Amino acid sequence: MSTAIDAARVEKPPAPPRPWTGERIAGAVLLGLWILCGIGLVVYLAAAWNPELFDTYLPYYLSGLGVTLTLVGVSIVLGALLSVPVAWMRLSRNPIVAGIAYGYVYFFRGTPLLAQTFLIYYGLGSFRPELQALGLWTFFREAWYCAIFAFTLNTAAYQAEILRGAIASVPRGQWEAGSALGLSKLQTLWKIVLPQALVVALRPYGNEIILMIKGSAIVAIITVYDLMGETRRAYSRTFDFQTYIWAAVIYLAIVELLRNVVDWIERRITVHLKR
Amino acid sequence: MQDAWTLLSWGPEGWLDEIASGVQVTILLALATLPLGLLAGFFVAVAKRSDEPMLRLAGSIYTTIFRGLPELLTLFVVFYGAQIGVQQVVRFFSPDAYVEINSFVAGMIALGVVFSSYASEVFLSAFKAIPQGQYEGGYSVGLSKGQTMRLVVLPQLIRIALPGLSNLWLILLKDTALVSAIGLSDILRQAGIAARVTKEAFLFFAVACLIYLVLAIVSSFGIGAIERRVAQKGTAR
Numbered sequence: 001m002s003t004a005i006d007a008a009r010v011e012k013p014p015a016p017p018r019p020w021t022g023e024r025i026a027g028a029v030l031l032g033l034w035i036l037c038g039i040g041l042v043v044y045l046a047a048a049w050n051p052e053l054f055d056t057y058l059p060y061y062l063s064g065l066g067v068t069l070t071l072v073g074v075s076i077v078l079g080a081l082l083s084v085p086v087a088w089m090r091l092s093r094n095p096i097v098a099g100i101a102y103g104y105v106y107f108f109r110g111t112p113l114l115a116q117t118f119l120i121y122y123g124l125g126s127f128r129p130e131l132q133a134l135g136l137w138t139f140f141r142e143a144w145y146c147a148i149f150a151f152t153l154n155t156a157a158y159q160a161e162i163l164r165g166a167i168a169s170v171p172r173g174q175w176e177a178g179s180a181l182g183l184s185k186l187q188t189l190w191k192i193v194l195p196q197a198l199v200v201a202l203r204p205y206g207n208e209i210i211l212m213i214k215g216s217a218i219v220a221i222i223t224v225y226d227l228m229g230e231t232r233r234a235y236s237r238t239f240d241f242q243t244y245i246w247a248a249v250i251y252l253a254i255v256e257l258l259r260n261v262v263d264w265i266e267r268r269i270t271v272h273l274k275r
Numbered sequence: 276m277q278d279a280w281t282l283l284s285w286g287p288e289g290w291l292d293e294i295a296s297g298v299q300v301t302i303l304l305a306l307a308t309l310p311l312g313l314l315a316g317f318f319v320a321v322a323k324r325s326d327e328p329m330l331r332l333a334g335s336i337y338t339t340i341f342r343g344l345p346e347l348l349t350l351f352v353v354f355y356g357a358q359i360g361v362q363q364v365v366r367f368f369s370p371d372a373y374v375e376i377n378s379f380v381a382g383m384i385a386l387g388v389v390f391s392s393y394a395s396e397v398f399l400s401a402f403k404a405i406p407q408g409q410y411e412g413g414y415s416v417g418l419s420k421g422q423t424m425r426l427v428v429l430p431q432l433i434r435i436a437l438p439g440l441s442n443l444w445l446i447l448l449k450d451t452a453l454v455s456a457i458g459l460s461d462i463l464r465q466a467g468i469a470a471r472v473t474k475e476a477f478l479f480f481a482v483a484c485l486i487y488l489v490l491a492i493v494s495s496f497g498i499g500a501i502e503r504r505v506a507q508k509g510t511a512r
Binding site for chain 1: 322325326327328329330331332333334336337339340342343344345346347348351352355356359445449450451452453455456463466467470474475476477478480481483484487488491492
């Protein structure tokens with residue numbers, strides 16, 4: 001047995017040297033450029049290292065990060081609650097109900113989030129007397145609440161589509177099997193359809209959270225001091241470009257972390273589907 | 276609502292002409308970004324499916340960075356970063372010179388980079404849908420690598436990638452709204468100016484939203500027409 005292995009090892013010719021093809025040169029050059037960029041960035045940040053700046057703005061950045069995460073967290077959760085009735089209306093057989101939900105989803109997915117935020121923050125100011133009469137003005141006066149309101153409506157539209165698509169992806173036979181076993185519609189939904197639908201919906205949900213984190217940067221324009229807002233404030237006071245670089249690093253870290261968490265969860269919950 | 280109609284009329288009294296110029300800027304920006312993003316996205320996708328690990332890694336770094344950063348931040352980094360960079364280069368030659376980066380170009384680059392990193396993923400999954408036999412068939416009839424790509428793979432690739440790309444186009448149209456933050460007079464900025472001057476914020480921002488909706492609807496009709504034509508071409512062969 002051992003002689004056979006030895007013979008195979010002896011007879012196997014050495015691997016030919018990998019030629020420097022155009023692809024390989026291009027790869028080396030491009031990767032070299034990225035490495036240079038990375039080194040340049042580290043050198044720049046080290047050269048521009050300014051403990052005073054850091055001490056002054058680190059607390060601001062942390063509070064900005066907190067604002068960003070709170071904003072996204074609250075609007076994702078509220079949006080998820082709102083998306084359930086919207087998705088249910090979308091799936092309804094009544095054309096008027098389905099049409100209303102379709103219009104809602106189409107509007108919020110078809111227009112920029114920035115325009116929606118402006119419409120709510122600046123636009124609702126036009127109805128100040130009416131809102132005051134209703135006692136809602138204290139809510140819509142604050143940029144923070146307006147941002148949450150706009151983001152909730154926006155993400156609810158996207159999440160309703162994700163939910164609808166996921167539920168529609170479960171074959172009809174599952175519903176029929178549920179009712180054949182004597183389960184009520186709600187029981188079938190809860191115990192049979194949703195567990196299968198959520199496997200499908202996990203990745204789109206993860207993407208939606210990432211999109212919201214990225215999209216939440218726009219609240220800086222309506223004077224909410226989230227991470228982006230703090231960055232703009234720091235930049236406008238110091239004219240030091242590293243403020244933006246740090247924000248970029250933080251955003252990138254959050255998004256990558258989330259992406260990996262979603263990947264990990266997906267691997268965990270699709271074990272039974274792998275062969 | 277006589278008032279609103281006057282405000283939305285064409286001419287010195289109304290704001291329709293200003294908003295129309297904003298629509299023009301938005302459409303121009305999106306149209307100028309599209310070829311840039313498509314081309315860059317295609318090459319990044321080619322890099323990411325290459326046999327060469329270094330090239331793949333370089334492509335993945337590109338997508339990771341530009342898909343992970345908020346579009347607004349990318350825009351600011353390009354706008355201010357390019358300003359500082361060019362300034363320093365120019366200062367090197369003439370110390371007193373002051374340069375201002377065109378916000379249209381900055382917007383085009385930033386949106387193009389973001390678009391291309393998403394487009395590269397669309398192209399990559401389209402590449403995966405094309406069987407290896409197509410390449411082998413191309414080589415066996417004597418086509419070169421480039422010819423196989425251009426004549427055999429690309430026509431199929433575009434058909435597969437079209438739905439994903441049309442989705443990205445709609446996202447691009449919406450993302451153009453961000454350039455209003457760096458001072459480009461797009462729809463949203465013009466609407467904002469009108470809102471501030473006339474104090475009719477709701478009216479003008481609602482009009483801006485409706486214009487974006489109309490652009491999206493018109494685009495979906497256009498995309499539908501392109502898809503039908505591409506599908507016909509595919510079956511005719």
